[in-house]
Amino acid sequence: MSIKVMVMDDSPFSRMMISEALSENGYEVVGEVDTLEDLIETYTTCKPDIVTMDIAMPGADGFECSRELRIHDPKAKIILVSSMKDEETEAEAKRIGVSGYVQKPVDAETLVKVITNIMSPDSLYEQLIERGLETFKEALAQNVTRMAKTPITFTAIENNDAPYISQGITTVIGIIGQSSGSMIMDLSVESAEKIAEAILKRPSKSREEVLAMVSELANIIAGIACSMLNKKDKAFGLRVSPPSLFHGNTAEIVSPSVKIQKAIAETDFGSIFLGVGFKKGSVLWM
Structure with missing residues (x-):
């Protein structure tokens, strides 16, 4: 009909x-x-x-x-x-x-x-669930490898519903679009310092410099991943909001409003946790 x-x-x-x-x-x-x-x-x-x-x-x-x-x-x-x-x-x-x-x-x-x-209001959401994590993994691998010169392999997390405990530095990027969501990147202070040194080609001068690197790296990864998804279908209309950074005490990473798909990136500098999730949208703007 x-x-x-x-x-x-x-x-x-x-x-x-x-x-x-x-x-x-x-x-x-x-x-x-x-x-x-x-x-x-x-x-x-x-x-x-x-x-x-x-x-x-x-x-x-x-x-x-x-x-x-x-x-x-x-x-x-x-x-x-x-x-x-x-x-x-x-x-x-x-x-x-x-x-x-x-x-x-x-x-x-x-x-x-x-x-x-x-x-068919669920079609875009279903596409993001199918493509989202793999696209963000690709963006993370390309940019960490290019910037820090370290190879990356990914390990799946068997129990996706189990809570994940932060290694020390967590960055959350809000994603805005037809289906909004978030990207979470988490790594240890030691891994962050090694990545910062590889990118800067010198030891970092302060903890603030390391944190700024982590925040900007997460922002780049999320922005490029959203651009990759938008190229596949501009109806996604995805864009990123400024990063929020948390560090210090070990904490459990949870997302009460969005179901997060998770993966672990293994590098020469340590592991990087990647979480990506979306929720269903209701309005489409073109």
């Missing part, structure tokens, strides 16, 4: 372009509207699976129309389609409960990806 889409835009040309792009990709365009007065009636009659919604329209704009439609049907799936795209408009769209946001001029491939992922 084909997915039914209703198009709302005050521009006849935009409605035509969006409708043709949808039809050419196998979607059924069941209605077109250009005013709030027609929106609810047409939606009730056509029963679309998704509504594409322009923002800048005379009278009631796309935000007001989206609010009214969500009041009529709280389960309505709406994709904002607009030339405007900034933090303010995105924040308002998320507050209303819009499912996706595509910028004009509309690229058919992008629109199809957004619709596909909205109608």
Whole structure:
């Protein structure tokens, strides 16, 4: 059964372009509207699976129309389609409960990806669970080998649910995107000092210098891994937040909100713990 889409835009040309792009990709365009007065009636009659919604329209704009439609049907799936795209408009769209946001001029491939992922909300998450750890392992291996000139082999952790005790220095990188998550990198002070010396080509001058190296190395690994995943599918929309570093007392590493996949990287300088986890997203922005 084909997915039914209703198009709302005050521009006849935009409605035509969006409708043709949808039809050419196998979607059924069941209605077109250009005013709030027609929106609810047409939606009730056509029963679309998704509504594409322009923002800048005379009278009631796309935000007001989206609010009214969500009041009529709280389960309505709406994709904002607009030339405007900034933090303010995105924040308002998320507050209303819009499912996706595509910028004009509309690229058919992008629109199809957004619709596909909205109608199959777990697909991106499942891809990240399948690819995530291996991609972060690849990024860690490439960059530690390149920067510290040490070979790396990985050892799987048999009991992934068992708590892991920090070796001394833990860095946590938040991951933002369609499915948010985190990367955890942990190693001993001794390993960190050896890696810092290999990278700097001299002994570190202070503990602060070692900690700064660990933080930046984790940031590089996470950023490159996210870029690698985004290249495979830009719908992931992954980016990293600034690292948080913990050191000193031995502690148990846990992640209460995200299930972490784990691996151990063995190097000439000691072992590095790598943990990567994601949680399901709900809004897709392109």
